[in-house]
Amino acid sequence: MSATAERHETDRPFVVDLSALFERHVRELLRYCACRVGAEAAEDVVADTFLIAYRRWDSFDPKRATALTWLYGIATRVAYRHRRAESRRLALYARSATSEVEEGFAEASAARADAQLARKRIAAALAGLSRRQRDVVLLFAVADLEYSEIADALSIPIGTVQSSLHRARAKLRAALDGAPHRKDSHEPRRT
Numbered sequence: 001m002s003a004t005a006e007r008h009e010t011d012r013p014f015v016v017d018l019s020a021l022f023e024r025h026v027r028e029l030l031r032y033c034a035c036r037v038g039a040e041a042a043e044d045v046v047a048d049t050f051l052i053a054y055r056r057w058d059s060f061d062p063k064r065a066t067a068l069t070w071l072y073g074i075a076t077r078v079a080y081r082h083r084r085a086e087s088r089r090l091a092l093y094a095r096s097a098t099s100e101v102e103e104g105f106a107e108a109s110a111a112r113a114d115a116q117l118a119r120k121r122i123a124a125a126l127a128g129l130s131r132r133q134r135d136v137v138l139l140f141a142v143a144d145l146e147y148s149e150i151a152d153a154l155s156i157p158i159g160t161v162q163s164s165l166h167r168a169r170a171k172l173r174a175a176l177d178g179a180p181h182r183k184d185s186h187e188p189r190r191t
Helices: 003-011 018-037 039-055 067-096 099-127 131-141 147-154 158-175
Strands: none
Touching (some): 099 131
16 A cells, blocks of 8 residues: 555545435535526536535545535535626626617526426426327427328327327317417428
């Protein structure tokens, strides 16, 4: 055993398993970071937190803090840097943006907020569909496949695709009734 390893063992009564540390504390850190920087950026902040923890593990002193509180400290600093950088970007954007761009930014922000509010209702409505209907809807709406392509992908007749999509749309409308919806922009495509 090298002198460094001996010294390390005497200085550190234990060796950390960072993957176990991650598994044990990631949920708490994600919840905390989501409150600080929002859900979209929380994963990045937590990833950076564990990267810093890995690089600076030698600075961790179990006599001063638990691993979780040490990680919270790192996460707090990372979140602060993230928000500060975001504030600078927004301030720069505000100084250089035209009113047309600002309106576009505001509209996009409002649209994202609306989408976040609707996400749960949509997910529940999709979960209420049969497997085939859900597959057909997602292949049509997300993958943007034609009826014939969906039929090929699922190995079902094109008529089954059409009827499944029709029934799925009716169920989704009923499940989302009360939510504002526009007339489908995806009119049936016959191929």
